[in-house]
Amino acid sequence: MNTKELCGVANAKLDAFVTWTALDRSNLSDGRKLAVNYFIVAVILFFAQLLFGMIAATQFIFPSFLYGWLDFSVNRMVHINAMVVWMLYGFIGCTYWLLEDESQTEIVGLKYGKLAFWVLTIAVAVVVLVYLFIQIGAGNDTTLWLINEGREYIEAPRWADIGIVAVVLTFFYNVVATFSKGKWSGIAGVLTLDLVALAGLYLAGMFYMTNITHEQFWWWWVIHLWVEATWEVLVGVIMAWSLMKLLGVRRKIVTTWLYIEVALMFGSGILGLGHHYFWIGTPEYWLTIGGFFSALEPIPLVAMVVHAMYDAGSHSFKNSNHPAVAWIIAQAFGNFFGAGVWGFMHTLPQINLYTHGTQWSASHGHLAFFGAYATINIAFFYLAIQHWRGDVWMSGNAQNAWRWKWALGLLNVGVVGMTIALLIAGYEQSFIERAVEGSTWSGYFSAQNHPSFQSAMVWRWFFGLMTFAGLILLIWDLLTIGKGETRKMAFVETE
Amino acid sequence: MNEENPLWASESFWKKVAIWVTAGSFLILVVLTFDSLSQTEVGGKRVQAYSVINKKIDYVYKEDLHKFMPVIGETELLFGKEFTEEEAEKLVTLGKKTTQAKNCMNCHTLLGNGAYFAPDLTKAWLDKGWLSKELREDLMIKFLLDPENNARTFGSNRKMPNLHITPDEAKGVVAFLKWMSSIDTNGFPYNFKTIYATEE
Ligand code: HEM
Ligand code: HEM
Ligand SMILES: [Fe+2]
Numbered sequence: 001m002n003t004k005e006l007c008g009v010a011n012a013k014l015d016a017f018v019t020w021t022a023l024d025r026s027n028l029s030d031g032r033k034l035a036v037n038y039f040i041v042a043v044i045l046f047f048a049q050l051l052f053g054m055i056a057a058t059q060f061i062f063p064s065f066l067y068g069w070l071d072f073s074v075n076r077m078v079h080i081n082a083m084v085v086w087m088l089y090g091f092i093g094c095t096y097w098l099l100e101d102e103s104q105t106e107i108v109g110l111k112y113g114k115l116a117f118w119v120l121t122i123a124v125a126v127v128v129l130v131y132l133f134i135q136i137g138a139g140n141d142t143t144l145w146l147i148n149e150g151r152e153y154i155e156a157p158r159w160a161d162i163g164i165v166a167v168v169l170t171f172f173y174n175v176v177a178t179f180s181k182g183k184w185s186g187i188a189g190v191l192t193l194d195l196v197a198l199a200g201l202y203l204a205g206m207f208y209m210t211n212i213t214h215e216q217f218w219w220w221w222v223i224h225l226w227v228e229a230t231w232e233v234l235v236g237v238i239m240a241w242s243l244m245k246l247l248g249v250r251r252k253i254v255t256t257w258l259y260i261e262v263a264l265m266f267g268s269g270i271l272g273l274g275h276h277y278f279w280i281g282t283p284e285y286w287l288t289i290g291g292f293f294s295a296l297e298p299i300p301l302v303a304m305v306v307h308a309m310y311d312a313g314s315h316s317f318k319n320s321n322h323p324a325v326a327w328i329i330a331q332a333f334g335n336f337f338g339a340g341v342w343g344f345m346h347t348l349p350q351i352n353l354y355t356h357g358t359q360w361s362a363s364h365g366h367l368a369f370f371g372a373y374a375t376i377n378i379a380f381f382y383l384a385i386q387h388w389r390g391d392v393w394m395s396g397n398a399q400n401a402w403r404w405k406w407a408l409g410l411l412n413v414g415v416v417g418m419t420i421a422l423l424i425a426g427y428e429q430s431f432i433e434r435a436v437e438g439s440t441w442s443g444y445f446s447a448q449n450h451p452s453f454q455s456a457m458v459w460r461w462f463f464g465l466m467t468f469a470g471l472i473l474l475i476w477d478l479l480t481i482g483k484g485e486t487r488k489m490a491f492v493e494t495e
Numbered sequence: 496m497n498e499e500n501p502l503w504a505s506e507s508f509w510k511k512v513a514i515w516v517t518a519g520s521f522l523i524l525v526v527l528t529f530d531s532l533s534q535t536e537v538g539g540k541r542v543q544a545y546s547v548i549n550k551k552i553d554y555v556y557k558e559d560l561h562k563f564m565p566v567i568g569e570t571e572l573l574f575g576k577e578f579t580e581e582e583a584e585k586l587v588t589l590g591k592k593t594t595q596a597k598n599c600m601n602c603h604t605l606l607g608n609g610a611y612f613a614p615d616l617t618k619a620w621l622d623k624g625w626l627s628k629e630l631r632e633d634l635m636i637k638f639l640l641d642p643e644n645n646a647r648t649f650g651s652n653r654k655m656p657n658l659h660i661t662p663d664e665a666k667g668v669v670a671f672l673k674w675m676s677s678i679d680t681n682g683f684p685y686n687f688k689t690i691y692a693t694e695e
């Protein structure tokens with residue numbers, strides 16, 4: 001078969017698939033068409049994330065698996081990069097989704113937004129292919145510009161960084177111009193300022209420095225001030241808007257809550273950055289400042305749980321989209337436990353001296369990223385699919401409801417299971433490697449070879465598989481939910 | 496403000512609080528950032544000059560401070576050569592770029608940050624796994640050039656892959672590791688016994 005025929009076959013298959021999904025894009029406004037493009041790529045990257053996570057987890061048990069072909073470092077990099085990128089895609093999608101509704105006008109500069117989407121997506125594809133097939137380069141600037149910057153979470157080479165900044169500026173233009181043409185609101189204001197901060201922070205991670213203390217100092221500005229400040233506030237915005245739409249909560253209430261959350265989140269999270277400055281060479285005052293402020297970080301997360309649960313409860317959980325509301329509740333608890341409880345447990349320097357850089361961090365990282373950010377995006381995928389199907393019924397007695405329920409169960413139980421397994425491994429490492437053996441190389445391996453560590457890795461693998469199965473079911477459900485449903489959505493009344 | 500809408504439930508009050516709290520915290524962060532960056536310039540007390548690679552570096556418990564601290568000693572040349580500050584900077588820079596280009600951080604931790612598949616590199620230069628201070632340099636270079644055949648794996652079967660590090664890059668990496676081991680990390684890792692502690 002030649003290339004032309006192959007393309008023909010692929011096209012035909014794709015067409016057949018699109019027909020099978022029976023999704024009608026004419027149900028969506030222009031802004032929302034763009035939003036679902038972002039959601040589609042997000043789901044594909046989510047799949048890639050878990051696939052490479054499984055390979056990396058396998059290598060903990062069988063180190064020779066794919067050794068020399070796809071080494072642990074490559075798989076892990078793809079795992080965490082795919083995560084960061086799919087979540088950002090999700091957030092951009094959420095923003096485009098609510099933009100026209102919130103500003104009550106049509107999106108401004110749509111064609112630039114569309115172009116930006118394709119530029120970003122092609123860039124992401126190229127970066128991933130380079131990660132997989134070129135992997136590493138010589139120790140010089142060319143490598144950092146073209147292949148890989150070798151800095152956890154923000155490995156993307158410099159050319160891609162610059163592309164990302166250009167795309168984000170376009171996205172911004174869409175957001176600001178649309179609100180300016182339509183109308184501003186409290187939610188719109190917080191959203192815009194938060195996006196400015198989120199994008200600005202990325203610049204802090206774009207420079208090379210030989211002084212590793214300075215390098216890690218700025219690296220944490222990006223990582224921490226994203227996940228523990230700007231991303232949290234973005235979730236607050238998305239949540240505020242969804243509670244209005246899904247449950248009919250009054251705008252005044254959600255806006256007031258949003259300001260409270262911003263105050264608490266930024267008030268604790270900005271200086272909480274200090275919990276990463278205990279051991280990287282930075283001065284001792286960070287032990288006090290970082291310990292104190294980061295210990296306050298769970299407070300806004302409690303506030304968010306109260307907000308979501310109170311609003312849901314006061315509306316007797318009556319809503320127009322059961323899966324979305326279920327995932328929003330999962331978000332409230334996941335955020336609180338993953339970031340709040342798991343984060344708090346190792347945030348004081350007296351404890352962090354022993355847990356720093358062990359599976360403890362991985363335990364927290366999994367529950368926090370999943371609980372806080374995967375969940376809210378999944379909730380939005382369900383909102384999007386409902387409208388894409390033409391505002392069909394997705395409340396009680398929906399067809400095939402077992403699918404979304406099982407996907408919810410498998411994903412959550414899978415991640416919690418991995419979290420517990422990693423926690424056990426982390427405790428064991430803290431004791432044996434750090435406390436008893438003083439973190440030497442032989443101490444590291446004593447801890448890795450310990451039976452409780454090894455069995456934890458096996459448990460993590462099985463719970464990882466459960467998570468992966470949950471994702472596959474979730475994707476199947478997203479593609480089919482509401483198909484053939486004739487009842488219309490149960491519209492909620494605004495208070 | 497009225498009975499129905501007290502101050503603590505008012506939108507405009509919380510909006511102001513949010514703005515002031517955010518601006519205030521950020522301002523404090525900026526001030527502390529300037530201070531931290533200046534206290535951690537290369538050549539200061541906390542982060543040593545690159546030419547520290549000409550010296551003996553140790554890491555010992557200080558009774559009075561209740562923590563482990565790096566100790567810079569007499570001359571102890573690396574690769575039998577005395578480096579000027581510029582030469583040392585060049586070599587450490589090559590090493591640092593190599594660690595990024597080879598993606599070390601996605602298996603190892605550096606200063607405790609990174610991945611957990613392989614040991615921490617913060618004090619790798621001082622690790623007693625290198626047997627003795629005479630053998631250390633050669634063992635490290637040999638290992639970096641061909642980790643597959645020089646791996647000890649400590650019974651874990653985990654081997655570092657061959658990253659096609661050149662001999663020059665390997666020297667750079669060793670210099671970078673030596674320099675990094677002299678950074679004052681506020682006592683992390685705790686209880687670490689160096690190659691010198693075991694020799695005595
Ligand atoms: C949704 C919010 C959060 C996310 C997504 C998140 C994620 C992460 C991740 C992935 C790491 C590991 C970083 C690495 O690779 O080195 C980490 C480290 C850490 N997080 Fe969080 N986190 C969140 C919130 C919090 C909160 C609220 C606290 C404290 C109350 C906290 C405390 C810590 C600490 C102390 C570390 C350092 C661990 C170490 O020393 O190795 N985190 N976080
Ligand atoms: C199929 C399920 C999954 C498996 C098997 C898996 C496996 C892994 C492995 C092996 C690592 C490397 C840890 C190390 O360096 O020792 C890792 C890191 C990480 N994974 Fe996953 N993962 C899975 C799902 C997820 C999910 C759902 C999330 C979040 C949404 C996530 C977020 C992360 C993060 C943030 C890190 C870096 C942690 C750190 O540096 O502390 N993973 N994962
Ligand atoms: Fe943090």
